[in-house]
Amino acid sequence: MTSLIPVLVYLALSLVITRVWSARQAKQSQQFCEDKAKRFFIGGAFLSGPLLALTLVATYTSAGSFIGGPGAAYKYGLGWVWLAVIQVPVVILTLGVLGPKFLAQKRQYSTIIEWLDSRYNNRLLSNIAMFSLVVGFVAMIAVQFIGGARLLAGVTGISYELGLAVFVFTVLAYTLTGGFRAVVLTDALQGIVMLIGLMVLLVVILMQPDLGSKLAAETATTPELLSPHGVGGGLGWPMMLSFWVLICFGTMGLPHTIVRLLAVKDKQSLKRGMIWGTLICFLMTLIPHLCGFLGRIIFPDLAIPDQIMPRLIAQLMTPFGAGILLAAPIAAVMSSVDSMLLQSAVSIVRDGIVKKRPNMGATQQVRLTQLMMIVITALACFWAVKPPDMIVWINLAAFGALQAVFLWPILAGLFFPSVGGKTALIAMCSGMVSYLLLQLQIPLQAGVHPIVPALVISLLMLLLSHFISQTRVKRAISSH
Template identity: 85%
Template structure:
């Protein structure tokens, strides 16, 4: 059994270090913004290049990348590794396309819903966006809980339920003791730990003397493992191309990506963030998926593919070093769940409760946010009690739902000033409804992911609505 002591020490030290670091910077932000709640929710424009890159990639890299992704590479082979690397340009898209537009905003916003409300001034659009964000994040938080619990259980030998309890309590300790600034600094620290742990794990795998012979034997018996289309030809070109939309282009519509753009310091930070972020994203995507593929060679009999990363750590390392290395994937999961937990709670409080009760004090807003975090944690924990064999599908389904709701309203709101709230609302609703309907019909014909037809329908409805409103306006003008 691997000792939990190295993990506990790491989590404790990172908690202390980031909170001290955050407290010092919060004093500086207090001079710029007297709103205590706003400082807790967004922390001011403080994200520089390397910090922006680390927090963006660390948040995007989650249990799906460290548990679900390697599990899929274990099952489908190198084809899934190739598919996963499609997401590397995500930082360039987010920072290069959307970043300058958000940086040019005259007003600083605490949440993406707050910005949508200021842009469109439509109550229903804001409410649907808020509910979609919260429900989608609860599903994704549940995935992170499953991943964290499987890591602890698989490496240390404790039960899944105990691992889930330990991980949930740790998450609460991280998120309840700090706001957005503390979460971002934690992401940065954990991003560095992730990179170091990945390099160590890959080096240990490649140093196995039997790896070459086993690789040759395994690929001879199952040549589809090295095929670009994967085992059973499950990853055809339509799936590959639609996954480019889902895990690359569509990420411009993910709220936990956008919220980082609301805290960017300046244009120089965006440029540096694109360079550092692309490099970090490439390493954090390629290495864990390669580990999952090599895990198929070393441990071919796993019944649950998602157990490959815990198995690699537990079987290839001594108990002490396995405990230390466990900090890397734990950091990956933590860096995602704390961001989503904070943002979903902040959306409920800032975009829901404060709007209904504008006289709510800043202190009460912060306390109410912490209470909402507890409720969301309980709901996500309930979903995580009975996990599926592969969490990657749940994570990707939640990704797609959020993109179907947010992508076109965000892009239109930034680049198309004449688009009305009604057109954005129609696009949002049609995207969500079509995505949920198509998700229920999986697998679709030609293995196209539902996000492609859903975003196509959403865009068409946006264009038709905008065109129709323009036609009515012109007709009314001519009549007068």
């Protein structure tokens, strides 16, 4: 139990530090002073370059990157490490492509659903988007809970159920006591902790005696460990290319990363965010997956691949040192959970309930949002009670579902003003339905992830619907 003490101390200190920090910044900023609800939901345009980079990468880096990703690298070998590095340009895409467009918006939005509602003025589209966001986030939050509980259980020796309870109560303490600004500052602090912890773990692994000779012996026995296609050849080029769509290009359709663009300070912050974010994303992607691959050399007989990171931390460090190092992956999981939990609760209240009750006071909106956080946490906790052996596939499935729903409506809304609400709705529904149907057919014979055909179908439906609507408009004009 010794190793649990530094974790609890870290969580308590980070909670206090970020709340004091956010309170001081909120007092300095006069923006949204008259709207307590908006101040809680979005916090104003306050994200500078380094802060933007840290919160974006910390939110994107989750249990999938620290538990599921290294577990997959443990199972499939170096090929999964190369597969993971595909996501490094995600910051350039998100900030460089979408950032200037959102920055040019004259109105400040609290959620991505609020922006979609303003852009398309289609109630059904907004409702489907809100439902998809909440369901997708509940699934992803459950994955984070599983990852956090496995970390605590694997390193400290407590039961999985107790680890889950500790993690859930910690998440609630973080999210209920602060709004978006506090969450962002928490992400920034935890992003720094993640980076330092990862570097320490990699150095410890590389200093293990006879690592080189063990690596040579293991790869001689299983040469596919060094193959770009992975053990068993499961990572063929169609899968590699489709994963580029899933974890890189498609991330422009993830609501919990895009919401950061609603709080960017200026263009200079976007430029600095791209530079810092790409560097941080590279390190936070490469190091944990490389640790998972090297972990197979040190502990070759794990029955559950997702246990590799807890095993590395617990076995290679002293109990107290393991507790300190455990703060890094816990920070990764926390930084994703708090963002998704806040955003899903805010969407239910701001984009659902407040629309039906527009006279609801700001304090009541905040209290109702906090209640929704508790409900969503309970649902995710229920899903996490009986976890699967590998969480990476659940995380990626939720990733793909959100992208299939949001990607083309967001891109069309930003870059093509003539695209209307009905067209965006058709693209959203076709993407969602086709992705869910394709998920039932896994594994596809062509080795392509379902996100690729789903996005192709959604795009084709968008183009076809837009062409038909434009043709009708031209006929109506010519008839007059």
